[in-house]
Amino acid sequence: MKKLMDLIEQEIASAFEAAGYERKYAKVTLSNRPDLCEYQCNGAMAGAKVYKKAPIMIANDVIAHLTEKKYIAEIEAVNPGFINMKVNAEAVSEYLNEMKAEEGLGIEKAKEPKMILVDYGGPNVAKPLHVGHLRSAVIGESIKRIARKMGHKVLGDIHLGDWGYQMGLIVTELQKRQPDLPYFDESFEGEYPTEAPFTIGELEEIYPTASAKAKADEKYREEALHATYLLQNGHRGYRAVWKHIMRVSVADLKKNYENLNVEFDLWKGESDAQAYIPDMIADLKEKGFAHEDQGALVIDVQEETDTKEIPPCMIQKSDGASLYGTTDLATLIQREEDYHPDHVIYIVDKRQELHFVQVFRAAKKTGIVPEETKLSFLGFGTMNGKDGKPFKTREGGVMRLENLIAEIEDEMYQKITDNRTVEESEAKETAKIVGLSAIRYGDLSNQASKDYIFDVDRFTSFEGNTGPYILYTIVRIKSILNKYMAEGASVDGLCMQAAAGDSEKALMLEAAKYNEVMENAYEELAPHKICAYIYDLSNAFNRFYHETKILSEEDAPKKQSYIALLVLTKEILESCIDVLGFEAPERM
RNA sequence: CUCCACGUAGCUCAGCAGGAUAGAGCACUCGCCUCCUAAGCGAGGGGUCGGAAGUUCAAAUCUUCUCGUGGAGGCCA
Secondary structure: OOOHHHHHHHHHHHHHHHOOOOHHHHOEEEOOOOOOOOEEEOHHHHHHHHHOOOHHHHHHHHHHOOOOOOOEEEEEEEOOOEEEEEEOHHHHHHHHHHHHHOOOOOOOOOOOOOEEEEEOOOOEOOOOOEOHHHHHHHHHHHHHHHHHHOOOEEEEEOOEEOOOHHHHHHHHHHHHHOOOOHHHOOOOOOOOOOOOOOOHHHHHHHHHHHHHHHHHOHHHHHHHHHHHHHHHOOOHHHHHHHHHHHHHHHHHHHHHHHHOOOOOOEOOEHHHHHHHHHHHHHHHHHOOOEEEEOOEEEEOOOOOOOOOOOOOEEEEOOOOOOOHHHHHHHHHHHHHHHOOOOEEEEEEEHHHHHHHHHHHHHHHHOOOOOOOOEEEEEEEOOEEOOOOOEOOOOOOOOOEHHHHHHHHHHHHHHHHHHHOOOOHHHHHHHHHHHHHHHHHHHHHOOOOOOOEEOOHHHHOOOOOOOHHHHHHHHHHHHHHHHHHHHOOOOOOOOOOOOOOOHHHHHHHHHHHOHHHHHHHHHHOOOHHHHHHHHHHHHHHHHHHHHHOOOOOOOOHHHHHHHHHHHHHHHHHHHHHHHHHOOOOOOOO
16 A cells, blocks of 8 residues: 555645646655644755745645645644645544554555565574674565565575685585595495485584694695695585585574574585586677687676776686686576576675675676666665674684573573563563564664674663563553453454544554565664664554553553554564564563 | 774664664663553653764765774685
C-alpha cells in the first residue's frame, strides 16, 4: 500500500497544481518541529525564485487551493514559507487498520522482483571464526532479509576461503605428522577412508603451526607451495585430504553461524570458481582484454574520468598462479551462469574497496557481467575495543567469535538472574536470545561503513538504544496481550479508532512509517535505519503505555482499539527485528 | 607522496538528496511503583557540529582550503 507520506503529498501536490505551481515543489517531509506540526512542506521556499514571489505568498496560495483533505487535517503557512500540517487522526487509524489487515504490513513489494545475490561471511576453512567475521555475517544477513522483505529473490552466498596456499600448508603439515596415511602413498589406488584423520580442534591447531613453520623455514614453504600446486592440479590423495578438511570445517562453521542465526543459501567457495579460470584467462587473452605487464597478466581498468590512478586488475601472477582478482572474476562467471543475478552485493571490509572497484570494472569491461547488472560494494568498518583500537582479547590476541558470544551470554544471564527470579533453564535460554540481540543490534545500529566501538557493557544494557531495550518493549506488549487473552478475549480482527490522546497519535504516526522505513533501508542498504526506527517506535510505545491504562479501560471499543494498536506495534517490531536477525523471548 | 573515509555534548552514536530552537542514550541532578514487567516514564544541566573561506533567502548538511585520525595505493586477501 502507499506510504502515508505519499498520500499526504498527493493532496498538497494537487493544491500546488491548482494554484499554478509545479507538483515537484510539493515534497512532504517529517516535521523537524514536532511542537508545531507533524508533517511539513518546504516547497514554497524552493519555488520562490522560479515564480518570483515571496515564499509565504506561495504557501498561502497553495493552502487556499487545497481541496482534497482526507489526510490533511490542519494546515498553516508560517514565515518565511513553511507549510505545516497535521494529519487527520481518523484517516491515520483507517490507514493502520488497512496495514494491519495486509499480509506484509503495508509494504509495497517489488513489482518485478530482482534476483539479488549477497556475498557475505567469507570465512576461511580450517580457521576459527573470529570477531572480524561478525560484521560481514550480521550485516549481510540483514541486507539479505531486508531485500527479501521487499519482495526480491535473494540468495546469500558464504564465499568460503577454501582454496590456495593455506590448504597446501595444512596438507604439508599433516604429511609430516602422519606420513603413513594412504593419502600420501603415491601407489595407493584403493578407497580412501571416509573418516577424517583429524578433528576440528586439531585442524585449528595445524594451520597456525604450519603457517609459522613456513615463515621460518624456506624449504618448508616451498613444500607447501608445491603441495598447493599439486592439490590445485588434481592430486588424488591431496584432494581427498582437502575434502576431509572441508567436511570437518564446514560442519563446524555451520554450527557457529547457526548460533549467530545466520543462514546461507549457498556454501560456495573459491574452489568452486576454479574450474572457470583456465577458460576465462584464455578467453580474456584472446579477446585482448588481458595483457602482460611486468610478467603478470592484467586487465586495465583506468578510466578517463578518474582523478587518481587505478592500478590494473591482476588476474595472474608472474609465476602463473591465480590470485583473488582471478577468483572473484571467475566467481562472477559462475554466478552469471547459475543465477543470472540482477544485483550482486558484496559485504566486505571497506579496506578492500579498491580491489572491488578493479574487479567490477574488469567484469563490466570484459562482458563477464552484463552492463545492466548492478555490482555493489558495501564496505564495513572495523570493530574496535573500548580503547578505540581493533578488538582484542585481554591477552591481546584475536578473539574467537564463540568466546565473544559466550561472554555476552554470561553477562546477560547475570543480569536476568539479578533482576528477577527465573528458572535456570529459562534464564539460560533467555540469555541466549537477548545476548544475540545485544550483539547484533550493537553492530547494526551503527552505520555499516564506519568503525565502531564494541562496548559489552553498553550493548548488553537494557537502557537506551540497545537490542535488549527493544526486546523488553516487545515482551511488555506480549505480556499485556496474554493477560487480555487470559480473560477469554481474542486479539484477532480488532480495529483501531482515531487516536484520542497525543501519545496514542504519536505511536500511530510512528507505526505508519513502517513501510517507508523498510523501503528506505533497502534502497540505501542501511540496516541502522531500521534500528533507529524501532528505537523511536519503542519509545513512542513506552510513552503511550505509561499514560494509558489499557486493560482496565472500561469503554470496550476503546479498549479493543488499544489492543489492536498493540498488536500492530508488536507485529511491526517483530518484523523489524526479524530483518535484523534476532527474535524476542516470551518473558524476560 | 597521491587518493579515500571520518572528525557533532565528558563518553557512545543519530541527523548530512540544505530549511524553523542540532537530537538520542550513557554518565550527572531531581521527581514518579496500593495500577497491564520501574529492565519503565517525566524534568534538568551540558554544543562556536575540528578550523577558515565560499555558494544560498537558509549550511552540521554542498564547494574549496586547512588541521587531526584512520585506511588504501599490481604479484597476500
